[in-house]
Amino acid sequence: MTIEQWLKAAIADAEKRGLPELKPLLEGLAAATTALRRANFGGHANDH
Amino acid sequence: MTIEEFGCALREGRTTSASTTDACLKRIAHGNAALNAFILVLADEAREQAAAADRELASGHDRGPLHGVPVSIKDLFDISGTPTTAGSRVREGHIARSDALLITRLRHAGAVIVGKTNLHEFAFGTTNEDSAFGPARHPRDHQRSPGGSSGGSAISVATGMALATLGTDTGGSIRIPAAACGIVGLKPTLGELPSTGSVPLSRTMDHVGPLTQTVTDAWHVFHALRGDSGATALTAPPLTTLRFGVPRAYFCDVLDADVRRAFDASVDMLVRAGASVVDVSIDHASLIASVYTHIGFGDAAAYHAHTLDTMPERYTTPVRIRLEMARYVLAEDYVRALEGRDVLRSEVDGALSGVDALLLPTLPMPAPLIGAATVRIDDIEQPVRNMMLRLTQLFNVTGHPAISLPCGVSGNNLPIGLQVVGGRFQTDVLLGVARAVEGQLG
Numbered sequence: 001m002t003i004e005q006w007l008k009a010a011i012a013d014a015e016k017r018g019l020p021e022l023k024p025l026l027e028g029l030a031a032a033t034t035a036l037r038r039a040n041f042g043g044h045a046n047d048h
Numbered sequence: 049m050t051i052e053e054f055g056c057a058l059r060e061g062r063t064t065s066a067s068t069t070d071a072c073l074k075r076i077a078h079g080n081a082a083l084n085a086f087i088l089v090l091a092d093e094a095r096e097q098a099a100a101a102d103r104e105l106a107s108g109h110d111r112g113p114l115h116g117v118p119v120s121i122k123d124l125f126d127i128s129g130t131p132t133t134a135g136s137r138v139r140e141g142h143i144a145r146s147d148a149l150l151i152t153r154l155r156h157a158g159a160v161i162v163g164k165t166n167l168h169e170f171a172f173g174t175t176n177e178d179s180a181f182g183p184a185r186h187p188r189d190h191q192r193s194p195g196g197s198s199g200g201s202a203i204s205v206a207t208g209m210a211l212a213t214l215g216t217d218t219g220g221s222i223r224i225p226a227a228a229c230g231i232v233g234l235k236p237t238l239g240e241l242p243s244t245g246s247v248p249l250s251r252t253m254d255h256v257g258p259l260t261q262t263v264t265d266a267w268h269v270f271h272a273l274r275g276d277s278g279a280t281a282l283t284a285p286p287l288t289t290l291r292f293g294v295p296r297a298y299f300c301d302v303l304d305a306d307v308r309r310a311f312d313a314s315v316d317m318l319v320r321a322g323a324s325v326v327d328v329s330i331d332h333a334s335l336i337a338s339v340y341t342h343i344g345f346g347d348a349a350a351y352h353a354h355t356l357d358t359m360p361e362r363y364t365t366p367v368r369i370r371l372e373m374a375r376y377v378l379a380e381d382y383v384r385a386l387e388g389r390d391v392l393r394s395e396v397d398g399a400l401s402g403v404d405a406l407l408l409p410t411l412p413m414p415a416p417l418i419g420a421a422t423v424r425i426d427d428i429e430q431p432v433r434n435m436m437l438r439l440t441q442l443f444n445v446t447g448h449p450a451i452s453l454p455c456g457v458s459g460n461n462l463p464i465g466l467q468v469v470g471g472r473f474q475t476d477v478l479l480g481v482a483r484a485v486e487g488q489l490g
Contacts (some may be wrong), residue, residue: 001378010376025373029345032338033381039335041387 003030003037051117051211051265058105058116065105065116068211069098069160072118076163076209083194084184085203087123087133089163094118097160104158111158112278113268119154120210122201123164124171126245127151134247135169135179135197137362138355148245150214150256150273157272162210165200169367171216171249172348173197174224174436177418178364185418187229188461192415195228195436197221198259202229205259212269216246217255219340220410220440223452226259227410227465230454232486233259234266236475238447241273250347252386253340253444263453263483270475280476284483285404288322293403298333299439304413304425310456310464311409314489318407321488328399328406330442332391337434339392340441342385345374393446400448400471405481409439410452410465439467449475451482455489 001009007030014022049057049068057063073091080086101116126132126144133139147155154161166184168176176199177183184199186192187207194203198215202225205213215222217235226233234257241256248254258269267282294300294315303311319325330336352371360368399406412435413423422429443450448469455466468485470478 006376006378014372014376019369019372021369022373022376025369026376029341029373029376032341033378035335036338036342036381036384036388039332039338039384039388041384041391 003034006030049208049211050261051113051268052262054117054211055113055115065098065101065160066095068116069094069118069162072162072209072211075207079207079209082185082190083187083203083207084166084182085200085207085209086120086163087135087166087181087200088130090130090161094160094162101158101160111156112272114154114272114277115158117159117211118162119159120162120165120201120204120213121151122167122198122213122215124167124216124247125151125214127161127164130164132247133180134171135167135181137180138359140362146245149242151245153273153275154214156275157277159272165198165204165213167200168197169364170247170352171197171218171221172367172370174220174433175416175418176200176225178366180364183418186415189415191417192462193228193418195225195411195415199225201259202226202231202233205231205261212258212260212265214273215257215259216243216249217257217444218249218253218344219437219444222255222257222259223410223440223450223465223467224436226452228415228463230463231259231261232263232266232454233257233452234270234479235443235450236270237449237473240473240475248351250344252343252347255444263451263479263486266451267479270479282479282483284480284487287318287484287488290481290484291324291326291403292318292405292407293326293328293399294407295328295330295333295399297329299408302412302425302430302435302438303409304458306414306458307409307412307464311466314455314466315407317488318485325407326403328403330392330395330399332388332395333442335388336392336442336445337437339385339388340437340445342377342381343389343445346377346382349374349377389445392442396442396446396448397472405478406469408467408469410467411436412438414458414460414462414464443469448472449478451478453482453486453489
């Protein structure tokens with residue numbers, strides 16, 4: 001799941017659960033996750 | 049009065065545990081309405097314990113440095129027969145059936161428990177303003193936060209309501225309020241002290257430790273918590289033999305002007321006293337917050353999922369919303385964060401190689417105003433929560449021991465903290481180095 005797909009689904013789910021105030025927090029989390037994934041600490045399956 | 053001073057006076061017959069405990073209880077009775085440091089005061093029990101400690105000493109049984117010492121306990125730890133609220137209505141009706149292991153050890157060391165202190169709800173915050181029992185307030189300015197999450201604990205020591213306190217630290221919750229309130233706060237190495245019988249926030253990063261007035265007092269409480277109270281004495285190496293690393297990049301990038309002045313002055317003072325100081329770096333420092341967030345939030349979400357679903361109205365709104373957000377952390381990103389933790393741990397180990405300790409500020413700014421979402425640093429508005437965690441959370445991720453010492457005050461007389469960080473499982477060595485630093489900074 002890309003971060004864009006995750007963020008869209010998370011915001012939609014939060015709204016469905018009556019928690020629209022989560023949107024800015026989820027956007028902040030998405031930024032943190034983006035940085036974490038870019039660092040690629042654990043490597044990818046096709047790394048050589 | 050410090051634990052050391054109390055111990056001398058006690059053994060020379062100039063004071064008793066009963067009178068010192070009574071003085072602490074009077075300060076609580078006088079000051080707690082304004083400061084909101086205590087959730088539960090155990091006055092009768094404390095007086096009984098103090099009287100018993102005095103009788104024991106008179107009969108020749110001396111339990112060591114904590115004998116008869118009045119202490120407070122962050123209300124995350126079980127004390128048999130009392131509620132463990134964690135600062136939350138979620139735990140309404142709870143009564144602990146037994147003491148947490150560290151409470152047992154404190155009792156064995158002779159400590160007298162005066163009460164349980166206020167905290168940020170479930171320790172999930174740095175300001176102590178979100179608590180079911182209302183915000184704790186800074187002793188020097190009641191409009192400001194004492195820091196958190198162990199805010200009530202820090203207040204209790206800073207104001208003489210207790211001579212020491214037991215706190216927890218998952219992102220800085222011992223060191224942050226210690227720095228904000230002008231006392232000493234020790235986070236030992238990860239896993240060094242057991243958290244059995246306490247309410248967790250992140251079982252991956254939770255640490256337990258003391259807040260005290262001095263490094264020597266922290267030593268005494270730390271050893272009592274380890275179960276070897278009084279077994280060894282603290283020795284400080286000469287400053288001329290010490291070499292410090294300062295991680296300037298990232299850690300000194302965003303600092304309030306008063307904090308920067310106090311930190312630079314402290315480092316200069318140590319150099320003038322003969323210590324060596326070199327710059328060191330943490331290459332992935334910019335990823336600390338991302339790693340911390342994914343681990344800490346993932347852990348907190350797992351613990352709180354059931355009560356978020358069944359009794360969400362019992363949480364304070366800000367804590368509930370952040371916990372709900374935490375539930376969206378994906379397993380794959382949690383694992384990435386654990387991998388990042390290993391990298392950061394190696395980098396801190398590397399920064400410590402060739403030096404005795406790292407030096408950095410504890411907080412980038414003095415205590416913030418209660419209710420403030422942002423704080424202005426270098427003419428830029430910064431989020432309070434991010435700023436308060438910025439310089440401490442790395443060592444929760446990596447597990448290195450760290451201690452905060454007072455190192456000055458701001459222009460408006462608010463305390464500033466200096467953080468000293470040591471090698472993993474070398475907390476005793478760190479305390480010796482910190483004592484040497486404290487001796488120079490005064």
